[in-house]
Structures are given as C-alpha cells and as structure tokens.
Amino acid sequence: MCLGIPGRIVAVIDEADSLAMVEVGGVRRPINISFITSEDHPAHSCIGDWVLVHVGFAMSRIDEDEAASTLAILQEMEDMRAEMEAMQQSALP
Secondary structure (H helix, E strand, O other): OOOOEEEEEEEEEEOOOOEEEEEEOOEEEEEEOOOOOOOOOOHHHHOOOEEEEEOOEEEEEEOHHHHHHHHHHHHHHHHHHHHHHHHHHHHOO
C-alpha cells in the first residue's frame, strides 16, 4: 500500500521534463507530473489541479472535495498520534 498526499500544482517548472511545483500543507516542492499529463491535458493545463503525490510524482488528479477529505483524515491521524504520545509521556514515572 502506498500513501498519496494531496497537493495543489501551483506552477510548471519545466514543461519538457514534466516538472511542476506542488504545494502540500503550505510547503512547496518540485514533482514529476508525467503520469497525469496527456495530449488532452498538457503540463501547462495542470496549474491549479489537485493531485495525489507519492515519492515525488503526481500519481493521479483528484477533485478538491477529495483532497479536503483526505487532508482532514491525515490531520485527525496526526492529532491522535500527538494525543497518544502525550498519554505515554504522562504515564512515565
């Protein structure tokens, strides 16, 4: 199983090499968009697209609602991890 993180493409860096800048949680990183481009959807038309990012690649395009739902679930998981860590720390002598 792989985990894709939702991000939004904010710029195309190099259309010939299918490189774009994606924003994930306020952090911008370069990614490869070759899996989501086609003749009908070239690189320059990807700006604004929500995508699932995995190991530096945009694996698929998703809609904004799916991105928001996934981001909310990831935040809940982080909140639970932090709560469990706090509980473990408070249980130490």
